[in-house]
Amino acid sequence: MRPDAGITALEGREEHRGGSGLALRLDDVHVRFGDTQALRGLSVEVGPGEVVAVTGPSGSGKSTLLLCLAGLLVPDTGRVTVGYTVVSSLPDDARTRMRRSEIGVLFQFGELVPELTAVENVLLPLLFSGIRRPVAHDRAMAWLRRLRLDDRADEQVSGLSGGEAQRVALARALVIEPTVLLADEPTGALDTPTGQLVMREMVDTVRASGTTAVIVTHESRVAAYADREIHLRDGAVLGEPAVGRSGLPGSAARS
Amino acid sequence: MTGQSSSGPEQPTLSTRSVGVGRMGGSGRLGGRDAWWLAVRGGHLDGLRIALTAAASSIAALLVLVGGDIARRPTYLPYLPGLLTDRGLLPGVLLALALTCLPALAVAGFATRVGAARRSARLRTYRLSGASTADVRRVLGIEGALAGLLGVVGGLVLYAVLVGVIAEFGSPAPLRRDLVGGSSEIVGWHLAPAVGLRVADLLPHAWAIAVAAVVVPVAVLAAAHLAARSVDALTHADPPSRRPVRLAGRALPLLLAGGVLAVVLVAWIADGRANAAGLPVGALSVVLVVTGLLDAGEAAASSLADIVAPRTSRATVLLAARHVQATPRAMTRSGRFLVIACLVGGIAAGAGSTTLAARDVDVEFFSQSYALVGVLIAIAVGVGALALLVGVVEVIVTRRRLASATRAVGAPPGAVGRAVVLAAIAPVAPAVVLAWLAGAVAGGSSMSRGMGSPVSVPWGWIVVCGLVTVLLLALLLTPAFVASRRMARVTELRTAA
Incomplete structure (x- = not known):
């Protein structure tokens, strides 16, 4: 795989074009922060209901x-x-409205109020x-029940454990019933068992609802829950490892 | 690029310049140029802190410059023509200007703490890079001095603008009605052209500039020094607890205690005993009444929040209500000056109205005196509102991460800012209106007892003052709300709080 600009992850994934349509698509995306080129000609496609992990070293452009x-x-x-919406050409308020109806976002630290x-x-x-x-x-209570948190519904955030807080954040991301869930290092602030619990809950829920999910992570254990992995380096796609590596939880779940 | 700064996340970085022992040179001490660089290196939040501090310092400097002018040319005043004609009022006016400087400088002191948590993180980085506590203090001192000097420059600019506006449009002057016996009373105001204003009048007095150039930066430096005491990079103290404080259980007792205290003290002042006890007791009474009013305002807002929060369908109201419950004192602390100004304003209005209603008084002298007091109260109310603005900006800054997170889940830009402004006005607005009313009753009653004349409270005028103050607050807080729309930085959410 070539790490230089313009390399795409589209090769071999033409089946996602047309037909049922694509859930997400990036075409030749460039982003620059001052002197730093964060994304260089990135092109990615994600099909409906797909769970994709985006991996790569720090500074590779995942987030x-x-x-x-x-x-x-x-x-x-x-x-x-x-x-079917070109998000990048929408004005800010339209993008905000889109996040209220189509896109759920989950952050590493939950970011609850x-x-x-x-x-x-x-x-x-x-x-x-x-x-x-x-x-x-x-609706909120229904999601908390689904994630077995209904008995914690009236608890202040400070009274929740890290795993509970992250599951509440997951409920907040999913309560709008989005077509796409975007998770940025969802287990990065959790210990391993709690992280696995959160990942299982998340992947089970998105699979049950047919929600497309893009999970940014640097942990191979987390990436293994995905159908597909996109590896970034220096703002471009480096390669796509085979689906469901044996011995990891993702392959077990999928099999 | 929109939606996010193209410069990426605002993170303190030392990558382009070392602060380590290498920079300390042979003396083992941070060089002046490096300290300067570090002081102004912090990014938007530090810029905002310096700007707010400089703005408050500018007002203090302006008051010093105007005071210098009044002292220099008591017979010719472009500011309020025909109002300061009595030389006997001059010392009182100068003292009042000096006293009004104090809250302006205190606001500058508050402003030096804006974004303190983020600055602490940056200063901790300096410490980890080898800077000593003395070096960190030096960085803070340079920042304070810079803000103070900017304030002096800002004061000179404000002075030039003020005199320029007066030269162009004139200034407020009283409309008088002649009374029997040769005296007159003020019956209204009009805009009088500044006749005979010379180019030399556009320049402030050299002594006033010198005083402003010394007093303002020194005061800001002192405030910065005090603010530095709470910097954990210096003290190694734990950051303050974020545990929310719920007022629900003590709302009613506080409301009652505050209300009773306010009523008792107002009655006590009205009874005339405060006059006998002198200025310190009077000042203490004002402070206690203000505390009572603010407590009552807090308790009322918190009780209202208890009712509203579980029921509202408006996200902004929910955020504001829960914020009021969690940090009931966050806003009232910075609203204290405003409430004091309103209370004193109410006292002056009540006392003035009662005095002028009495027989056998020098109407010309008293109407002139109370008009001057009114001008100073207006300045004090403006300074008090600025203090609240600084408090609101501080809360918005500390909630920037929350603003970013709520933006990501579909909140419109400025939702958190709107909630903070709402949470700021909710407890302070009732206290402000009550302060005008309580002050007017106390002032009128006290003066009535002293002069043996009937109480005359200008109710209509007081209600207008209360409403104008609340309107002023809303107007002044609008920029904070607008600024909060640009505050969200989602990239910040990738790092731990």
Whole structure:
């Protein structure tokens, strides 16, 4: 694989074009931060319902890729498409609306609002969408029940364990029933058993709902839960290892 | 690029310049140029802190320059023509200007703490890179001195603008009505052209410049020094606990205690005993009443938040309500100056109205005096509102990470800023209105007892003052809200808090 600019991950994945359509697509995306070229001509396609891990060393552009997909960062050049919408050409408020309905985002440190209870954190995106409190509360509770956190619903964030807080953040990302879930190092702040629990919950949930997921990670253990791995180096795709490496939890789950 | 700064995450970095022992040279001490570089290196937040500190210092410097002018030319004043004609009022006006400088300098002191947590992280990095506590203090001192000097320059610019505006448009002057016996009373205001304003009048007095150039930076440096005491890179103290404080359980007792205290003290002042006890007791009474009013405001806002938070369908209101519950004192601390200014303003309005309603008083002298007091109160209210603005900016800065996270989950830009502004106004606005009312009643009653005349409280005027103050707050906090829209930096979420 060539680490230079313009290398794509499209080769061999033409089956995702047309037909059922693509969930996500990046075309020749360039992003520069000052003197640093974070993404150089990156092109990636992700099919509906696919779970993709984005791996690579620190500074390879993984998180920048995720921010582009979330519409939180507009590339200097290139195109980012989510479903049939070209996110990169939308104005900021339209991208914000899109995050309320189509894109769930999960961060490494959860990023819950500390003063709110667990259920209030989960229902917050629904309130931003203009949904009435009782309806939002019911939906948030349903997600907490699904993640076996309903007994912690009225707990302040400070009273939750790291794993619980991350699962609440997962519920907050999924409560809008997004077509795409974007997770940035979702287990990076957790110990191994808790991280595995969160990953299992996350992957089971997105698979059950047919949600497309892109998981940025540097842990091979986490990447193994994915259908496919995209490895970045210096802002470009380095290669795509074979699907489901034997002996890792992902292959076991898929088999 | 939109949606995110093209310069990437704002992180303190030492990669382009060493701060280690190598930079200390043979003396083992951070060089002046390096300390300067480190002081201004921090990025947007440090720029914001310096700008706010300089803005508050500018007001203090302006007051010093205007005071110098008034002392130099008491007979000719472009500021308030026809108002300061009585030489006997001059010392009082100068003292009041000096006193008004104090809250402005205190606001500058508050401003030196904006973004303190992030600055602490940066200074910790310096310490880990080999800087001594003395070096870190030096960096902080240079930052404070820079802000103070910028404040002096800003004060000179404000002075030039003020005199320029007066030269162009004129200045407020009282409309008088002649009374029987040769005296007159002020019945209104109009814009009087600045006749005879010379080029030399555009320049402040050299002594005033010298005083401003010394007093303001020294005061800001002292404030920066005090602020440095809370920097954990110096003290190795643990960062403050983030455990939320819930007021729900003590809301009612606090409300009652604050209210009762305020009523008792107002009655006590009104009874005239404060006059006998002198200025210290009077000042203490004001402080206690303000504390009572703020406690009552906090408790009322917290109780309201208890009711609203579980029910509201508006995300911003939910965030504001929970923020008020978690940190009830975050805003009232910086709203204290404003409430003091409003209380004193109310006292002056009540006392003035009652005095002028009495028979056998020198209407011309008193109307002139109370008009001057009114001008100073207006300045003090402006400074108090600035203090609250600094408090709001500080909270917005500390909640920047939260703003980034909520943006990522679909919140509109500025949602967190709007919540902070709402949480700031909720406890302070009732305290402000109550301060005007309580002050007017206390001032009117006290003066009535002293002069043996009936109490005259200008209710309409007081209500207008209260509403104008709240409106001023809303106007002043708007820039903070607008700035908060640009505050979110999602890349920050990749690092631990």
